[in-house]
Amino acid sequence: TPMEYLLPCFLLRFKEFNPAVNLQVEVGFLSDVRSSLKDGLADAGLLMVPEHLKVSLSNEFEFLEILKDNLVAVFSPIHRMTRAKPVDIQTLSRQPFILDKPGSDNRLFIDEILLLNQIDPSALNVKLTLRGSSAIITAVSQGLGVSILPEMLTRKWVKAGLISTSPLKCKGVDLTLLLIKLKNSWTDVVKSLWRFTEGFIEIYGSNPPCLQRFTPL
CATH class of the missing domain: 3.40.190.10 (Periplasmic binding protein-like II)
Structure with missing residues (x-):
């Protein structure tokens, strides 16, 4: 976090x-x-x-x-969704997803967003489950999937040009x-x-x- x-x-x-x-x-x-x-x-x-x-x-x-802070959509700089600002959570949820491990705070944030926006977690196309935000961001930067993370965590990676972020259009983004x-x-x-x-x-x-x-x- x-x-x-x-x-x-x-x-x-x-x-x-x-x-x-x-x-x-x-x-x-x-x-x-x-x-x-x-x-x-x-x-x-x-x-x-x-x-x-x-x-x-x-x-x-x-x-x-x-x-x-607020939760944002995270994807590689060349992902087609970089043009979508804000990103609709329903649209994002259909992308290959990279999640933090169960029990982690980052996983809690995503679970709460899915719950508030009536999205079935079992319907997610989970590509990878990793440990920690750094591993998630590295995988996202390599184009392996998308994720949702606190905006503060992403700043140095965005500044380095390794990932892109967009605001989320949904309930439950405020931290x-x-x-x-x-x-x-x-x-x-x-x-x-x-x-x-x-x-x-x-x-x-x-x-x-x-x-x-x-x-x-």
Whole structure:
């Protein structure tokens, strides 16, 4: 997910904000973060979630919205659909598809889009199932199929001319990056991280430092 670009600069700046803090970072899927918080194994988590799923978190968790992203259609630069902007999800779903592995966040994003737009997942022409966005983008760039990914993930590849992207014409494309914690759970570290994140949002908005070099002017 976009966290692979955002996490390093986010944590580096938090460490500068609070040098005394000792950080231990565990990487996992959305379900892993939720269970780690509920089981007391983590103080806070960073999640990229579909906008409509935020409601499902609000009963147990508090969160700050750090930035927004959106899902886009991804294909090779010479694919005939590069001229279609935006791309209709029904049309895209009939193309040879490259998916992330089941249980991954990228797979969750696609599963939710299919559900919201009443597309049967079993009807997809799945060409490949790979592990991680880099493998998916490499396969797409070689013309092996199309995919759907968060726009932030694709920026450096688009800038390099290896892939093309188009907005999606469908429900469920909006994503939100959240800092999340259990309700009424305030350790000193969480208080410090919360204050830092509020300042981070105020300073950088939707274009934090780790993304700026990939953002078109």
